[in-house]
Amino acid sequence: MGGDRVDPAALAADWTTAVLGTSYVSMNRRDLRRYLTGLATRLVASFDAPEWDRTVAAGVGRLMVAAHFTDARSLERTLAVVAEHLAPAGADRTSRLAALQGALAAGYAEALRERTLAEQERISMAAFAARVAAEEARWASEARYQAVFAGAVIGISVAELDGRIVQVNEALCAMLGYDAGEIAARPIYEFMHPYDTSDNWRQVREMIAGTVDHLRMEKAYYRKDGTELWTDLVVSLIRDQAGEPRYLVAMVEDITERHLLQTRLQHQALHDPLTGLPNRALFFDRLEAALEDEYGVPGVCYLDLDGFKAVNDTLGHDVGDQLLRTIAERLRAELAPEGHLVARMGGDEFVVLVEDASDPAHMRRVAERALETVRRPVRVEGNEIRVSASIGIVGRDQGGSGAAELMKAADTTLYWAKNDGRSRVAEFDRDRHRTDVARFELSAQLPEALRRQEFFLEYQPLVRLCDGVATGVEALVRWRRETGERLGPDRFIPLAEETGLIVALGRWVLTEACGQARRWHDAHGGERPLMSVNVAARQVREPDFVDDVRAALDRTGWPAGALQLELTESDVMTAGGGPLETLGALADLGVRIAIDDFGTGYSNLAYLRTLPVHELKLAGPFVTGIGPGGRNGRGGTAGTEAVLSSVIGLAHTLGLSVTAENVETAEQHGRLRSLGCDTGQGWFLAPPAGPARVEPLLGRPLPRLRRSPVPGGERRRPATG
Amino acid sequence: MQGSVENEGRTGNDGRADVPAGVDPTQPSVARVYDYYLGGSHNFESDRVFAQRVLAQMPDLVSVAQENRAFLRRAVSYLCAQGVDQFLDLGSGIPTVGNVHEVVHAVNPAATVVYVDHDPVAVTHSTELLRDVPHADVIGGDLRDVRAITGHPLVRDRFDRRRPVAVLLVSVLHFVGDDDGPADFVGEYLADAARGSHLVISHASDEGRPDASSAQAVYNQNRSPNRMRMRTGAEVEKLFGDLTLLDPGVVRIPLWRPDSPDDVRPGAELYPGVAGMARKD
C-alpha cells in the first residue's frame, strides 16, 4: 500500500522553520536547512524502507543533539513536523510512524543525557582543577568544599589513593541511601558489586598508580536497603601541581530509571502496541534461535483473518482494532500456555511458532485450534462479529534453512489456504511450491519473450469431411525459449492471461496468422483458406479488441469472412454485457465466431442460438468416445454416438456448422463423416506443422486419408486458450 | 545603576582573597550563566538559580544569547573572508558549539586564535578542550589589564604584530563599568596594532527595552556574578574611538550583516543589544 511519497526537502523546509530559535545552534537558516535536509532524507528513507531499522531515526535524534538542539522544544517541534509529513503516507504506516518518533525521541534523549552528563562532568572537573591550582590541594578538607557540590545533580565522592573515601556529596548519599558519615572513611572496595568485572577494578588500580587518568563504566551498587542502583560512573584522577596523583574523584549518575526505561523500550521495540503480542522482530528472533538448534524442528502457522478488511470498512477501524485485540488475546490464551509463541506480523496477520513441529499431526492440531479460536464470535460495541482465518503451515524440514525462507514458504502456503477457499489450513507442499515458483519465473519471462520474438505459430489443417479437402487451418501458438525448449500453449497461455500479456500476444498472433493466410493465398490463389485463431476471454473483455481485429485485417489485407475466432464455451456463456457486444461487433465485421471445446461446459444450445455464433468445435471426449478405443464410460460407444448425432443435428438446425477435434483414428473419421459432421481436425488427418509443411496440403484432398494414422505424438488437442 | 564593577566578580565572598572569582560553584559565574542561556550544561545549581531570576525579567534572553552567538559567527566569518588570520577573543567564555577557533579553522586551519577569560573554570575547561587543537590557546586574565594581556608570553609568541589582528569583545563589555574607562583600554588594544586590524564589539543594550533594564537590575543585586552596565548604541559607537566603523555601523545585533534576510526574525529592530565592527586604516 503506502500513499503519497514523502518529500524530504519539504519536510526539511518546515522542520527548519519549526526549530529555528528553539535552541542555540551555530548555523544560519540556510545551513540549518541543509543540515536538516540530510537528516530528513535519512528519516524518510528509513520510513519507507522495507525493513524497519530504528537506529536511523535514533541516529537522527543524536545528530540533533550534536548540532546542539538541547532545548526540549526542538524535539517537541521536530516530532510534530515529522508526524505532519509522514502521517498522510497511509494509515497502514501509523505503527511505523510511532516507532520512528519513538526511536528519534529515544536517540535524542539519550544523546542529550550523555551530553549533559559529559558537560556536567567537564565543568565539575574544571572547577576541581581550578581549585586545586588555586589552593594548593588544601581544598578537600575545607568545610566549604562540602557546600560546593552539595547542590550538584550528580553524586560526587573523593577518595584518597589508598581507596579511603574522604568526601561524598548529598546527591550520592541520597542515591545510596546512606548518611555521609556512613560512607566516609570506608574504602571504595566495599562498594564492589557482583556485576563488576575484574577489568573495572584493574583500571582503578592503574589509576592509583597514575597510568590512567580517566575511566568510565556502568556500575551497579547495592543501596543500604539492599535494592539495586545502576550508575554511570566516571572516575578521574586529580594530580597536584607537581603532577603527582592525589585523589580519585568519582562522579556518579543514577541511571536506574534509564535501565528500567531501556528494558521497557526493549519491550516496546519487540511488541506490537495494539495487541501487546510479540511483534515481527521478536518473532524472527525466536524463530532464528529455534532454527539455530540443529536438532530442533520448529514449525510455523501463518494465520490471516478472512474478510477483516470488510470489518474495517463497514464497522470502522476502532471496531477492527478491538477485534484484533480480542482475537490476539484469545490466541495467546489458547496457545501460549503450551509454549507456543503467538506474534502479530502486522495488519490482520498472526503467526504461531511451534518449537517442536516434528509431528505434522500435532502442527495440524495447533492450527485447527487457532482456527477454532478465531471463529468464536466477538462482541464489539454491540456488534457480534464472526470472522474466520486461513492458515498456512510450514515445518523446518520443508521450508528451507533460514527464517526468511521459512516465512516465505509459510506465506505461500497461506496463500494456498486462502485460494482454496478460506477458513482452512494448508500445509506446505514442496512440489506445489516448486511449480508455483516455476510458473512465476515463466510468467516473468513472457514480456521479454514477446519482444524477442520467441513465439511462433504452427497450423493444423481443418478438413472438410465430405471430400477430405483442407479448407482452412487453426493457428496454434508455441514458444521456443532461449534455452531451445519448446513450450505448448497450455504452459504459458494461462500465465499470459493472468499477467495481461495475452492482449499483446493475441494481437501478434492475429496479425501473424492473417498475414500467413494472405501469403498462402497470394501464392496459390483459389479459394481462401479459413484462418481460425484462438481468443482468450481476457482479450474479448478489452475495449479495443474489435479495433485490434480490424487493424490486423487491414494490415494484412485478409478479408474478415476468412477469419474465424475461437472462444471457449464457458468464456462465451459467462461473458455478459461488453464482451457480448464485442461478439456482435465482430460478427458484424463478417468474422466467423466458433465455440471451442463445446461439450465441456454448459452445452446450452438454446442459449447459443441467441449469440452471433457460426461454428461449434466439439471437444475431444465426444470424438475419442467413438469406436473400439472409446473411453466414454457408461453410455458406451453407442450412447456417445447418439449424443454426438443429436448435437450435430441440433447444431445444423440452428444453422451452425460443426468441427470435430481430436480425430485420431480412421474409424473416428469414418463415423464422424457418416454422422454428417462438417469438418474434422486431428492427428489422423494432419498434425500441426510449420507454414511450409502445411502449404502443400491446402485446398486439396489430404493424401493422408489414404494411409493409416501416425500413432503417438501430441495426443491432446493443442489449444491456445 | 551604573555603579562600579566589582572586581572580585562575586558577592557573599567569605573573605578568602586567594580564591579567584568563578571557582566557587556555590556562586554563579557569568560564563556558566551564559552557557545556561545557550542550553548548555556547563553550569551549577547556583548558576541556574541566578539565570532563572534573570529570565523571569526577560524571558527572551535565551534567543538574545543565540543571536549574539550568531553575530559572533558572522563577524568572524567576515574577518576570515577579509584575510584576517589572528584573533584575540576577550571574554571568550565556556566553549560550546560554534566556537571562534572552529569557525576560523574551518576557513583557515593555519589561523591563530587566543582566548582570554578571567573565569578560571572557563579557562581550565578551554585548556582541556584545546589540548589537541593547534593554533588555538587560552589564557587566564582580566581584559581590562591590556598590558598584562598583550604582554602575555603566549600572545606575544603567537601573534605577528606587523600583521592585522582582530580583537573580539563580544558580549562582555557590559560587564565593565564606566569607572574602568572602557573606551580607553579598548583603544589601547589596537594602539600599536597593524593597519587592517579590526575591532568587534557586541554589547547588551536596554534602549527601548524596559525588560532588559529589569534584567540588568538583577545583575546589579546581591548574589550576582558580576554587575552589569548596558549601553546605548551611541555609547557603544564611542567605544570604537577613531577607528573606521564598517557598514552598517553600530546596529541592533541581528541587523549586522545578516547572512540572508531570512535570518532576520521579527523583533530584530528592538533586539536588546547592539554590535559593530571597525577597522584601523
Ligand SMILES: C[S@@+](CC[C@H](N)C(=O)[O-])C[C@H]1O[C@@H](n2cnc3c(N)ncnc32)[C@H](O)[C@@H]1O
Ligand atoms: C557573556 S560571556 C560571552 C562569551 C563569548 N564572548 C560569547 O559572546 O559567546 C562573557 C564572558 O566574559 C568574561 N569576562 C567578563 N568580564 C571579564 C574581564 N574583566 N576579563 C576577562 N573576561 C571577562 C566572563 O567570564 C564570560 O566568560
